[in-house]
Amino acid sequence: xxxxxxxxxxxxxxxxxxxxxxxxxxxxxxxxxxxxxxxxxxxxxxxxxxxxxxxxxxxxxxxxxxxxxxxxxxxxxxxxxxxxxxxxxxxxxxxxxxxxxxxxxxxxxxxxxxxxxxxxxxxxxxxxxxxxxxxxxxxxxxxxxxxxxxxxxxxxxxxxxxxxxxxxxxxxxxxxxxxxxxxxxxxxxxxxxxxxxxxxxxxxxxxxxxxxxxxxxxxxxxxxxxxxxxxxxxxxxxxxxxxxxxxxxxxxxxxxxxxxxxxxxxxxxxxxxxxxxxxxxxxxx
Amino acid sequence: xxxxxxxxxxxxxxxxxxxxxxxxxxxxxxxxxxxxxxxxxxxxxxxxxxxxxxxxxxxxxxxxxxxxxxxxxxxxxxxxxxxxxxxxxxxxxxxxxxxxxxxxxxxxxxxxxxxxxxxxxxxxxxxxxxxxxxxxxxxxxxxxxxxxxxxxxxxxxxxxxxxxxxxxxxxxxxxxxxxxxxxxxxxxxxxxxxxxxxxxxxxxxxxxxxxxxxxxxxxxxxxxxxxxxxxxxxxxxxxxxxxxxxxxxxxxxxxxxxxxxxxxxxxxxxxxxxxxxxxxxxxxxxxxxxxxxxxxxxxxxxxxxxxxxxxxxxxxxxxxxxxxxxxxxxxxxxxxxxxx
Amino acid sequence: xxxxxxxxxxxxxxxxxxxxxxxxxxxxxxxxxxxxxxxxxxxxxxxxxxxxxxxxxxxxxxxxxxxxxxxxxxxxxxxxxxxxxxxxxxxxxxxxxxxxxxxxxxxxxxxxxxxxxxxxxxxxxxxxxxxxxxxxxxxxxxxxxxxxxxxxxxxxxxxxxxxxxxxxxxxxxxxxxxxxxxxxxxxxxxxxxxxxxxxxxxxxxxxxxxxxxxxxxxxxxxxxxxxxxxxxxxxxxxxxxxxxxxxxxxxx
Numbered sequence: 001x002x003x004x005x006x007x008x009x010x011x012x013x014x015x016x017x018x019x020x021x022x023x024x025x026x027x028x029x030x031x032x033x034x035x036x037x038x039x040x041x042x043x044x045x046x047x048x049x050x051x052x053x054x055x056x057x058x059x060x061x062x063x064x065x066x067x068x069x070x071x072x073x074x075x076x077x078x079x080x081x082x083x084x085x086x087x088x089x090x091x092x093x094x095x096x097x098x099x100x101x102x103x104x105x106x107x108x109x110x111x112x113x114x115x116x117x118x119x120x121x122x123x124x125x126x127x128x129x130x131x132x133x134x135x136x137x138x139x140x141x142x143x144x145x146x147x148x149x150x151x152x153x154x155x156x157x158x159x160x161x162x163x164x165x166x167x168x169x170x171x172x173x174x175x176x177x178x179x180x181x182x183x184x185x186x187x188x189x190x191x192x193x194x195x196x197x198x199x200x201x202x203x204x205x206x207x208x209x210x211x212x213x214x215x216x217x218x219x220x221x222x223x224x225x226x227x228x229x230x231x232x233x234x235x236x237x238x239x240x241x242x243x244x245x246x247x248x249x250x251x252x253x254x255x256x257x258x259x260x261x262x263x264x265x266x267x268x269x270x271x272x273x274x275x276x277x278x279x280x281x282x283x284x285x
Numbered sequence: 286x287x288x289x290x291x292x293x294x295x296x297x298x299x300x301x302x303x304x305x306x307x308x309x310x311x312x313x314x315x316x317x318x319x320x321x322x323x324x325x326x327x328x329x330x331x332x333x334x335x336x337x338x339x340x341x342x343x344x345x346x347x348x349x350x351x352x353x354x355x356x357x358x359x360x361x362x363x364x365x366x367x368x369x370x371x372x373x374x375x376x377x378x379x380x381x382x383x384x385x386x387x388x389x390x391x392x393x394x395x396x397x398x399x400x401x402x403x404x405x406x407x408x409x410x411x412x413x414x415x416x417x418x419x420x421x422x423x424x425x426x427x428x429x430x431x432x433x434x435x436x437x438x439x440x441x442x443x444x445x446x447x448x449x450x451x452x453x454x455x456x457x458x459x460x461x462x463x464x465x466x467x468x469x470x471x472x473x474x475x476x477x478x479x480x481x482x483x484x485x486x487x488x489x490x491x492x493x494x495x496x497x498x499x500x501x502x503x504x505x506x507x508x509x510x511x512x513x514x515x516x517x518x519x520x521x522x523x524x525x526x527x528x529x530x531x532x533x534x535x536x537x538x539x540x541x542x543x544x545x546x547x548x549x550x551x552x553x554x555x556x557x558x559x560x561x562x563x564x565x566x567x568x569x570x571x572x573x574x575x576x577x578x579x580x581x582x583x584x585x586x587x588x589x590x591x592x593x594x595x596x597x598x599x600x601x602x603x604x605x606x607x608x609x610x611x612x613x614x615x616x617x618x619x620x621x622x623x624x625x
Numbered sequence: 626x627x628x629x630x631x632x633x634x635x636x637x638x639x640x641x642x643x644x645x646x647x648x649x650x651x652x653x654x655x656x657x658x659x660x661x662x663x664x665x666x667x668x669x670x671x672x673x674x675x676x677x678x679x680x681x682x683x684x685x686x687x688x689x690x691x692x693x694x695x696x697x698x699x700x701x702x703x704x705x706x707x708x709x710x711x712x713x714x715x716x717x718x719x720x721x722x723x724x725x726x727x728x729x730x731x732x733x734x735x736x737x738x739x740x741x742x743x744x745x746x747x748x749x750x751x752x753x754x755x756x757x758x759x760x761x762x763x764x765x766x767x768x769x770x771x772x773x774x775x776x777x778x779x780x781x782x783x784x785x786x787x788x789x790x791x792x793x794x795x796x797x798x799x800x801x802x803x804x805x806x807x808x809x810x811x812x813x814x815x816x817x818x819x820x821x822x823x824x825x826x827x828x829x830x831x832x833x834x835x836x837x838x839x840x841x842x843x844x845x846x847x848x849x850x851x852x853x854x855x856x857x858x859x860x861x862x863x864x865x866x867x868x869x870x871x872x873x874x875x876x877x
Contacts (some may be wrong), residue, residue: 092534103567106566107567266404475718481715482787484700485709
């Protein structure tokens with residue numbers, strides 16, 4: 001049971017992170033290599049604010065807002081000029097941002113790793129089906145479900161979501177209709193980044209925060225996004241849970257094979273069904 | 286001035302510098318730095334065959350570097366082969382690795398190609414770090430890697446090793462120059478600019494790409510072997526995808542698609558690194574910023590810009606990829622305008 | 626001696642999902658003749674050229690080129706069998722000069738890609754072939770100009786030059802005069818006529834005057850099927866053809 005819970009909570013964390021990436025891709029066609037760096041930034045911000053204010057929620061808010069704004073700045077300043085150029089410039093540019101963000105984090109918080117204290121209300125454990133489950137893990141699962149529900153609601157039911165979906169399939173038309181396509185794009189990038197920041201903040205109490213997060217988590221992120229289908233948020237949910245479970249089960253029974261297994265899945269998918277396991281073609285939500 | 290004349294002029298300058306360095310300084314650190322620059326230059330020019338000439342973004346070249354390094358290390362340490370044999374194996378290992386990669390990666394294009402190469406090389410990193418620990422020494426790596434053994438010369442003497450590397454460097458550059466000017470090189474450039482037209486003329490585009498990859502991997506393997514010898518140490522970090530990212534940065538800064546551009550990029554990168562780390566520990570971030578600015582405003586790189594100024598009326602746009610980075614279309618669906 | 630069949634199509638079909646772009650196309654294109662392919666938009670003319678050139682693998686039916694079955698061959702292999710093709714949307718090498726463009730086309734016909742140390746001597750052999758094409762296409766003054774900076778009409782001429790250099794025996798020309806300015810049409814038509822000499826040509830053109838003048842035989846396509854064929858004069862007066870074009874502009 002505890003394996004299942006760990007798997008689900010890992011899956012939810014991955015979902016929070018990967019949903020942002022797939023949103024950005026579906027909207028802008030950009031694979032944001034710096035997504036892991038944004039995640040790391042979120043973790044550090046949450047840690048810092050929580051340390052100063054003692055409030056976990058303040059940390060969450062700061063991380064989400066802060067990274068969201070950073071993302072918008074990134075898009076506005078660096079990505080916007082590149083839209084008319086071949087895609088690969090955006091690809092390598094976002095790689096450059098990993099260095100910049102990592103260095104910025106290093107400047108502010110130094111090299112060592114940090115530990116974020118678990119918020120008191122969510123510390124502790126419960127008994128569930130014969131296993132001892134940390135409450136925080138359940139919180140992560142619940143929170144993830146909440147966010148995914150909110151995301152679907154916004155994308156499918158709201159006007160903003162409609163604009164986003166329209167702009168992603170025909171940006172030119174949106175512009176002709178007089179709608180602010182550029183602003184929508186910035187907003188979407190901001191939301192995607194904010195999700196990464198949120199993911200970082202949520203995961204902060206679970207893992208030590210350190211600089212390697214920028215380049216390590218992005219790989220898992222790619223795996224999930226490719227398996228789910230670039231731009232496909234429903235697919236990302238399924239893929240995140242799949243990878244989360246694979247990791248949880250793997251760590252328990254065959255720890256040295258987990259990474260290899262997940263990579264093999266990625267490569268196999270890229271070669272046989274690049275549009276993802278869960279979609280017929282790449283689309284948004 | 287024609288490109289070939291420009292290249293010859295640059296070659297003369299570079300030769301002058303390379304020849305002068307050991308006479309201008311006895312400083313071991315500077316000599317080692319020069320050796321590192323030459324080794325990385327070898328890696329970068331080999332990489333540019335795929336990146337600049339063929340126009341495909343590979344995030345997996347670290348794998349060829351690392352494979353070469355481990356091949357040399359294992360050949361000399363585990364199997365007692367000579368350094369030269371080890372270096373030869375490094376080249377073969379790099380080529381073999383590239384061949385295997387190409388079988389997978391060339392089935393897709395654009396972003397997916399970048400991601401497949403990334404995934405494959407990162408998989409190798411993970412294997413080197415964990416499962417193959419018995420061979421690779423895991424995260425601790427393999428220390429005590431030797432140096433060449435030619436004619437009884439002591440290559441642990443930095444100056445001697447410098448000449449050795451310089452000779453290899455010169456050979457590789459000469460090879461690259463000939464390759465790029467050859468019918469093969471021209472064909473590959475054509476594939477980048479218009480793959481459909483190239484295949485329409487009768488070129489086996491897939492085979493051309495595979496061979497380009499193979500050569501690129503061989504040179505990467507060579508660089509990896511030399512790097513291991515320079516550092517006298519080998520560890521999985523050479524296989525990490527960020528190493529692939531580094532060579533992309535260097536190549537772009539210097540000028541992708543040109544003969545000397547990658548060399549200029551390595552020089553720029555190392556020079557900036559040395560200069561910046563003199564007054565701030567955050568040089569890597571600043572380099573990242575420089576790279577971002579270059580991608581935005583200066584994508585043809587230093588040499589690309591210079592050569593455009595000096596010579597032919599090259600249009601400003603640099604290595605635009607053959608595939609343009611699009612997601613794969615559903616099979617048999619008519620793609621707008623591509624076959625019309 | 627009977628002229629022989631350059632391209633034999635037997636029940637060739639191409640489908641994109643549910644859309645049947647070409648249906649059961651069977652025809653024997655005789656060697657050395659110039660065929661005009663006409664039909665309304667979406668009739669499948671370009672798709673037919675794509676299939677013949679080898680860009681649509683997995684098509685139904687069979688295609689024989691001078692007796693050899695090429696149905697399973699890919700585009701570059703068919704090119705080596707002597708099929709040349711020009712595109713409606715210009716496909717040249719934009720960053721290379723005109724000379725370099727032509728050289729890439731020329732070097733493939735002479736041999737496979739040589740070891741590079743033989744290149745200089747080999748290039749000299751190509752020089753006369755390339756010069757000849759520069760003359761033919763009137764591109765000599767732009768020899769060292771970067772192709773991407775040429776005017777559209779000149780790029781079309783280069784497009785044709787590239788198609789002709791490998792000396793294909795079969796030419797598939799997709800609207801070679803498309804977008805060519807009024808004053809350049811004469812020169813372009815002459816170029817096409819010259820190119821057609823001694824070769825089997827399938828020509829798609831919307832300019833009816835041009836296609837009627839250049840073609841010896843017309844094949845009319847509609848909705849992926851052949852609906853009529855005959856000499857230009859007969860086609861001009863054919864009721865079926867007029868019906869097929871109803872609502873369409875007949876002159877370009």
